[in-house]
Amino acid sequence: ATPRYNREYPYLPATVAFLREHVEKKRERTHTLRARVTRWFHNAKLRIRRSFARALYPAGLVPYQSVRWLEDMAKDLLQRNGVPLRTKFWAYRNGFLSYRIPQYGITPENRTQFISDFEYRWLRHINKKYKYWLEDKISIKYVAAEFNEYLPGYYYYTSQRNGQAHLIPMMDRPDGYGDSFDEVLRLARDKGILALKPDEGSHGDGFYRLGYEDGGYTLNGEPATGEEVIAIISDPQNRYLITEFILMHPELAEIYPQSVNTVRMTVFKKDGVTPEIGNAYLRVGSSASGFVDNTAAGGLLVEVDIETGRYGNAQALDGGRVVPCPRHPDTDVLMEGVMPNWELAKQKVLEMAASIPQLEYLGFDLAITEDSFKLPEINRFPDFPRIDKLTPQIIDYLLYKLEQKKRLHGYDVNPPRTLISLPQR
CATH class of the missing domain: 3.30.470 (D-amino Acid Aminotransferase; Chain A, domain 1)
Known part of the structure; x- marks a missing residue:
């Protein structure tokens, strides 16, 4: 129910001015021709990908996997990995990339004992809505706060506000440090080495090791000036988490x-x-x-x-x-x-x-x-290991989750009839 009040409580003039200022700034950013065209193409890409996934794949597949699966099959097909062409097509029909066949010793008789590459992708995401807790690299500090001694120190985070990059101090920033980009260079000089990690993403893309020795900076082992370092972390297009570099x-x-x-x-x-x-x-x-x-x-x-x-x-x-x-x-x-x-x-x-x-x-x-x-x-949602083999225990768990999701979509009774489908079991 909506509560009733005996009079109106308007915003203070300062609050109204603040909100109007930010509305105007957002309008300036989003109503330019370039911004509208970029947004249109981005939204069109997402719509096409969703429609493509719905048309060709069983319900429940994360849309971007619909494109990646075709790309990965094409790449696998062109690789000379010692698997005969006939076996490759058999593997694809049963949801496997072909190099899995010799890796696991998969045959027509035992294939149902394994989780296929496509089934693994279709299972994404097992953790449902709570997966967002781990979508960026900052939230782990709060999700696993009681185990902080096993987490690296978080010093700074770069963020964008009104088209400008800003440096936000994090919980482990040493005392006596400010919030200017020059302070990152100072911290590198004091620590000797820092890690610059993209806030989101995986596979180490965009990672930098910022070092300082013999009076000079390095980025991933290559000499760099202080200006070059600041140019990377102050770029509004980048969002970096600046942390302790772990010494193994x-x-x-x-x-x-x-x-x-x-x-x-x-x-x-x-x-x-x-x-x-x-x-x-x-x-x-x-x-x-x-x-x-x-x-x-x-x-x-x-x-x-x-x-x-x-x-x-x-x-x-x-x-x-x-x-x-x-x-x-x-x-x-x-x-x-x-x-x-x-x-x-x-x-x-x-x-x-x-x-x-x-x-x-x-x-x-x-x-x-x-x-x-x-x-x-x-x-x-850890990737299906490219080289290491899944253990029988984890395969058993994944097949259990596969059956659960099939029941959720009714595929245990009526298997999907799509061009690219789940392998029959």
Whole structure:
């Protein structure tokens, strides 16, 4: 019900003036011909993509995946990965990218024991509306506040206001620092190294390692002037989170020191309450991936035994093939050993997952440090591993979620009749 008042309570003149000023500024930004044309094309693209997804795919697929799935199949088709052409088309009909066939040993007889690439994409997002808690890199500081000692320090955030870039101090900014862009340079001089991370996004796109040594700045190892650094972080088109740069354990740094080599732990809660670790693997950067460790950019993957923390059986993607790579291609270091601080990392990840009951499927990225670990990111829907194989436990969970979603859409009774559909089971 709407409450009734015995008189009107108008805004104060100062409030009215403030609102009018911002209405006018927004009108100036959004009513130009360029802004209207850009907005029209953006909205048209979204409408076309939604219509495309509805026309060709079963209901429940995130629209942008409708385009990505075709792109990934086309890329897979053109790769000479040793899979015969006939087998490739069989794989696509059953929802798999073809390199999964030798990777998992998939046959017509056992294919239903696995979750296919397309089914995995169709499951997105398992966490429903609460996935937004992890959509940016700032919210994790609040979602996992009781585990702050395992999170990197957050110093500044760059934001846009009225077409201008602004620097917003964050909770871990050291005392005595101001909020001008020059203060970021000062902080880099004091800390020696900082991480500049895009607020949203994945796969390490747009990441910079800002260093200061011998009286000069570097960006991803390349010399840079202070003006060049400020130009990046003060660009209104960019939104950067400026954080502590995590120094990894010396054993992992020896393998490849240019990137922070992180452990991906995939955690699920089949009963919706009790977290279990489904997969764990170490991602290692290379000269191909530069200062990030993701396999899509040329990084390597090393299997990690969940129980013991022993790592080994390193692999890489080579032209669509998963190939052994026991020694790092740049440093020649043998990628085998026991993960430092493994029991602590497992314990705290499970505690953290249990403390967020609204989220049941998560990808934790852990940077193992000399005496503990840091958690630079939690993923709301971890990608289907390109190289590492899903364990039977996590496949069982994903097939369970698949059946749940099919029932939600009525596909358990009436399978979808679309050009690109879910494989029959």
